[in-house]
Amino acid sequence: MAITFTQIFLRVRAWLGLLLLLSMATLLSFFLSPYVSFTSQAMVFVLVMTIAAYQLDRLQSIVGAVLSVLLLNFFFVPPTWTFHVEQSEHLIALGTMLIVALSINQLTTRLKQETVLAHLNEQRARQLQELAIRLAVTESVADICQLGQQGFGNAFHDRSLLVLADDDFNSKIPGAVSQQQIDGLRYCMKEAQILGAGSLRWGELDDWYIPIGKAGQIIGAVLIQAAPRDDSDGLEHAKAICSLLAQAFERLQLNVNMQTAQNEAQKQQLQSTFLSAISHDLRTPLAVMVGAASSLQSQREKLTPDQQDRLLQNIVDEANYLTSVTENTLQLVRLTHTESSLRRDWESIEEIVGAVLARIKQGSNEVRIQATVAKNLPLLRLDPVLIAQLLSNLVDNALKYSDEQVGLEVSIQRETHPALLQVTIKDRGPGIPDAEHDSIFVAYSRLAHHDQSNQRSVGLGLAVCRAIAKAHDGKLIVKNRSGGGCCFLLTLPIPELPPFNPELALTIS
Structure with missing residues (x-):
């Protein structure tokens, strides 16, 4: 109710403003009539119509143009106080004045629309820039979805819903969304096509269904409710947001793939280097231990006590060396490749x-x-x-x-x-x-x-x-x-x- 009363108040105030402008133009013309010609009086009303065209909406400015011609005719065109026009030049002047007023109204309306569109495009461009900057530093799918939902909410006044194409699709759909809208989202992701108002598919619907991603790599879709059929710029803006989200998802997946590839490469390099070290540094002490043990086993009677002690010491030294290498290897693997x-x-x-x-x-x-x-x-x-x-x-x-x-x-x-x-x-x-x-x-x-x-x-x-x-x-x-x-x-x-x-x-x- 508060919004309705506010709209009524603004509309009434605009009409009162139009009446005030016409009254001021009429009074000013009465004051100048002894000193100026009819053409100068007409210029006063043209000025009022120009002001009305810039300050009021199209209907009010058109009504103001018609009323200006009628007031000028009624009060200042002989015979005055009537709508009868005796001289043809007065009739031509009144007609020309009406045409000029309507032309000004048309040009002003178009200028207003272009101004509003320019501000809207500037706002959308700034929003896309800010969204791209924030998406560039996201590190999780949840953050990307949150930023995307905020972007669509700011652009389309919270009439949007972003969903991902995962197995838990139904649980993420709020109850306010109808079954037809759910089907539209599913079909949109399946076909990787834009559906809904003003599009080539399901154009009779009132909503937009826009996929996120490209064919074969659909990440999700967005539903924009109550979308205008002729708002092509709005549709392009929504597609641009979807494109930014798709790039963010692809970047995130690429980072995961790169990290996986790097980890696998490091693992392969570690294994290769470790095998190379084993083949060189571990095989030698094992050979020494086997040789010393074999000598003690087969030739103990032929060896002096000093020789036997030296062989035993070699076995102990090589065993300690292998123990040290094994402990260092296990600790390095545990500390660098596990979350222990x-x-x-x-x-x-x-x-x-x-x-x-x-x-x-x-x-x-x-x-x-x-x-x-x-x-x-x-x-x-x-x-x-x-x-x-x-x-x-x-x-x-x-x-x-x-x-x-x-x-x-x-x-x-x-x-x-x-x-x-x-x-x-x-x-x-x-x-x-x-x-x-x-x-x-x-x-x-x-x-x-x-x-x-x-x-x-x-x-x-x-x-x-x-x-x-x-x-x-x-x-x-x-x-x-x-x-x-x-x-x-x-x-x-x-x-x-x-x-x-x-x-x-x-x-x-």
Whole structure:
């Protein structure tokens, strides 16, 4: 009811405005009649008709043009106060005035329509631009559907419905949609054709049915209710929105396909590289173990005790090497190709480092390792097994490639940032070229001077170390030291301690 009263009020106000304009023109002509000619009086009414044509609708301006001619004839054409016209030039002037008024009305109406259409086209172009920008950064089907529904709602005043061509079609149709409209949507997606008002198919309907996608790749369809039959620009705008949505869906699917292809390529590359490493680095220790075991089995009586001990030591060394390679391989696969969660707990990093160094010092490396631990270090949430493996790999690697006569420094301290803790391992080995500081953390990669040394390596240790650091939200980098050697820096975040709960502490005690 409020809308109806508002429309009535606006219409009445427009008619009153027309009467006011005609009254002002008549009064002004009465005032000027002693001083000007009939032609000048007619120009006053022409001015009023021009104003009415711009300010009022077409019917009101036409009525105003007719009333202007009649008022001019009645009040100012001799004989006055009648509609009779004695002189032919007055009749021609009145007719010409009516034709001019109607022409102005026609031109003004067309100009208004073109102005409205220009504003509408500008608005639609801006809407398409904004929609394209927002669709370019979407990452899910739900976001694309939401943006598409908003786009159609803004363009067609919430008279639209967007559906996807999936198995759950019926559950997404609201109850207000009729069975005929559901059938129209299904047929539209099946035939990949535009249906409905003003189209070549089902043109007698009152709605538009527009497919999203192309033949063979239909993604969905949109229903626009109560669509004007002659609104070709509106139909083109709806088709443009559907085209943008189809491109967004295709981009999303292309990204998924590309990611799948990349993952498959990485998997194939990993398998190929791993098989290559196995064929070279694992086959040799197995052959040594088999040879040593065969010698002990078949020629034990002929071998001296020293020779037997040397063969047994070879078997142990090669078995330890195979164990290290196997553990690194399994950890790398688990950390980089699965979504496994870490078994984190509140741990003391100095205890983990101490246990690792104690194990390594059992050999001949006790005098080579110097450890420095800062005081009052906080607890960290860690997987102790993984962190121990990370530190073991780094220390073993540093000992392996550094001079046996030079010591190894291990230090634990807080970083300059209060929420970070840093473990540093420094050696005096051959160093690593700056260009290879990142490549050494890639699986199965080995430096050229390492390959030329007598040390065996599959190239997994540092890759596993960085994967473990990343899984703990930390960072592992390497820097060269002045005077030679490398410095591996492991940075780990210091989490906030949980709030103290007296009741829980009392229960535990």
